[in-house]
Amino acid sequence: MAVGQNNITIADVADALNISKTTVSRAISGKGRIGNETRKRVMDYIEEHNYVPNPMAKGLAQSRTYNICWIIPADSAASELPFFQRCMMGVADVAGVHNYDILLSMVYENDITQLERIISNKKVDGAILGRTLINDPSVKYLKESGLPFVVVGSTEMDGVTQIDNDHMRACKELTSILVMKGVKKIALIGGSMNHVVNRTRRDGFLLGLKEQGVKPDEKLIYLNCDEAGSTERAVEDALRAGVDCIVCMDDGICSNALAKLKKDEIDIPSRVKLASFYNSMILENNQPAITTLSYDPKELGSASCKMLFDMIEGQEVANRMLLGYEVLLKNSTM
């Protein structure tokens, strides 16, 4: 018989073994008192006839769904970077161990209706938010919902369990290193300030300068470069101002900067050095190799998921957790 149409229920098992549904249920769950021999009979039977409990009935009885919600941005820019997919793999691994499945929710920056439906429908026992915005409507909604959840990234809202790589420190360190290497005039090109991570990276950059006693030049900090062409304009402007180093906040921006530099035949690193705060495959094969920070999104995903399960099971969890990073110094800043 087709596996998916296998409609044997707990009552069938009970009847076949001449015992009650209660006993079968207890044999499976391990809760309540039950004799060893009986348990074995039950287990053998369900193994052989591969009975699997109906999750709806189970969920209804226990008010549990055995699903968690993985929330990611629906805007297409986000879907170009492998970050969320890598991160999701970590989430999936851990969820699988707990016999949980992942329900997907795609949210737009100003439209979280899909998330609302999932939550108000009680289709999940907890949620992981893959990216945070300033004043994030998803975070607000999740908080009000009372559901256990953790955010990957940071948020200004308190009482929210957070996990992230230590972007602040990473960016500070890389910036600091660049200055120590002798860079004199440094520009930063960054993405939307509506994304918390971008603010953190900017702050890390500023801290790095401060650490080295360099006064930041506001004019050389180009933010919100998410529209087509804005990165190219920033590069042009920075070069005109005479910078000898450009730092990009992520690989999307870095890729655009690189294209502009190549087009104008500006040599890296002799004319200008180039570094990025995040690495993905986009830049992997570039000549020269690009100095960059490196993170492990999969680890981030699995760690966040572990925290979530701790919360679901009612344990105390740290309200903020920071993971490491690596600084990869390559030819682009030699």
Place this chain on the structure above:
Amino acid sequence: MAVGQNNITIADVADALNISKTTVSRAISGKGRIGNETRKRVMDYIEEHNYVPNPMAKGLAQSRTYNICWIIPADSAASELPFFQRCMMGVADVAGVHNYDILLSMVYENDITQLERIISNKKVDGAILGRTLINDPSVKYLKESGLPFVVVGSTEMDGVTQIDNDHMRACKELTSILVMKGVKKIALIGGSMNHVVNRTRRDGFLLGLKEQGVKPDEKLIYLNCDEAGSTERAVEDALRAGVDCIVCMDDGICSNALAKLKKDEIDIPSRVKLASFYNSMILENNQPAITTLSYDPKELGSASCKMLFDMIEGQEVANRMLLGYEVLLKNSTM
């Protein structure tokens, strides 16, 4: 009160309005006979008190989950390409319209336990398989399960609803164009022959040659180049054999080929022309711009999801559907 803890049930609604649960249920579902005025009272009440039916109870009663399964490869190479994320966005859009949610399943090439759990647990009403392998265990399992499903890609197993871009034709056309442009000796570098799409692309390539009356040189067809370094070796070998054009099956391979060519300072297109059978952001900013085929994964996702819903609702669907493509001729083959 917190939204997620809103525990008002159909019985509460019924009591408040002094009617039966049956009537409330019918007012909401629209099934069965019910007076206009009563329906309005019910709708107003549930709107105001935002009652939302418990999906588990609903599912249990109707044997429906209001979830579909989106199955993607768990291997990390796949997660680097934005294809699956883009495709998933299309799926999510359509699913949302139907008030369905997406349950994620990540399968390894030889381990589909996670999928098995989801299906045997009856957690979904249907499934979409994002990629097919030769002799795909997921396809086999899905077929046996009796669950409605569609595969994105092709499969040799019959009786399976399939949808894909017309890779065969696309690759044939691009190859044909290249030959018409005067290319004399052409190499193909491709990925794993365990992936159906790669076989299709190879076949399209061969058809293109045939169309132009060119006899293919087996030695210049490098397949299964998925290990590190294999693409580079293929490039080297092809150049030594004197090719004047290299075609890559996807952007991952093309990116590697490009790196190798740059490293060896081989000029494109004067010494060798370069083209790819799939475009992603990886190559977007390259100088020179790369000739490539272009598809719309999001459209593929939404179309596949529409087919699935037709199947779930018991309608007849075509058992094979092919979507279009675009040929983007750029400087790398001028």
Place this chain on the structure above:
DNA sequence: ATACTTTGCGCAAACGGTTGTTCAAAAAGA
């Protein structure tokens, strides 16, 4: 031998919806 505790199991009521059947009242037809 008696009283008390433990063990193993079943009964029946949830959990929150849907749906086939029944039934009175209202509407339509004769």
Place this chain on the structure above:
DNA sequence: TCTTTTTGAACAACCGTTTGCGCAAAGTAT
């Protein structure tokens, strides 16, 4: 006016689990 049909709504069973409570049988202590 009387019969037939239509309409609106309720009853109760059901979907497949879990779980609090009760109870007899077996085990232990006195």
